[in-house]
Amino acid sequence: MLTTERLLLRAFTLADAPDLQRLLNTREVALNTLRIPFPYPDGEAERWISTHETHKDDHAFAITLRRTEELIGCVGLHMKPDHDHAELGYWIGVPYWGLGYATEAAAVVVRFGFETLALNRIFAMHFSRNPASGRVLQKIGMRHEGTLRQHLKKWDEYVDLECYAILRNDFQSLRA
Numbered sequence: 001m002l003t004t005e006r007l008l009l010r011a012f013t014l015a016d017a018p019d020l021q022r023l024l025n026t027r028e029v030a031l032n033t034l035r036i037p038f039p040y041p042d043g044e045a046e047r048w049i050s051t052h053e054t055h056k057d058d059h060a061f062a063i064t065l066r067r068t069e070e071l072i073g074c075v076g077l078h079m080k081p082d083h084d085h086a087e088l089g090y091w092i093g094v095p096y097w098g099l100g101y102a103t104e105a106a107a108v109v110v111r112f113g114f115e116t117l118a119l120n121r122i123f124a125m126h127f128s129r130n131p132a133s134g135r136v137l138q139k140i141g142m143r144h145e146g147t148l149r150q151h152l153k154k155w156d157e158y159v160d161l162e163c164y165a166i167l168r169n170d171f172q173s174l175r176a
């Protein structure tokens with residue numbers, strides 16, 4: 001469990017499934033993520049939450065508001081233990097956009113990655129057409145490393161990816 005000024009990040013439980021499905025069943029979130037389907041099928045939220053039991057290496061956090069306990073999004077680290085690195089991913093439900101929540105959640109997860117998981121590198125990638133995500137990554141201290149042109153196909157369209165990362169050394173310099 002991780003806390004920030006406004007947020008509490010915790011493990012998902014099956015009780016989150018209805019809220020998860022409601023937040024994810026929006027075109028705006030699916031459009032700029034790779035694996036979230038749209039429309040979001042019945043049962044998919046329960047299935048996805050159940051995978052967390054077996055994916056012990058990965059860390060998926062439900063982002064909730066401390067004040068009301070409502071679920072507003074998700075942030076996670078997909079671990080590659082052989083390399084001491086992890087990929088950061090996140091989404092925020094549309095009603096909660098533009099309030100700094102993604103930045104607040106991503107920052108505390110990056111800190112968790114370096115200070116608790118002893119990672120050496122945390123990276124993230126976003127579709128070039130989604131500059132809001134790039135802003136989040138810049139605001140948490142990540143550096144732009146390059147563009148992968150037409151690297152992925154999303155809904156029958158080739159999309160460019162922007163690659164960002166922060167190293168343990170960068171993180172320590174920022175904290176100092």
Ligand SMILES: CC(C)(COP(=O)(O)OP(=O)(O)OC[C@H]1O[C@@H](n2cnc3c(N)ncnc32)[C@H](O)[C@@H]1OP(=O)(O)O)[C@@H](O)C(=O)NCCC(=O)NCCS
Binds near residue numbers: 131136
């Ligand atoms: C991208 C996303 C996570 C941002 O969440 P959020 O909580 O609104 O993010 P924050 O409020 O912390 O920060 C957003 C920043 O992007 C900026 N921004 C918003 N729209 C923008 C745009 N079209 N162009 C450039 N910057 C933009 C905001 O101004 C803010 O930056 P600022 O603080 O410098 O003003 C959210 O829109 C989302 O979940 N989108 C769909 C899924 C997704 O894209 N996930 C990431 C996949 S890599």
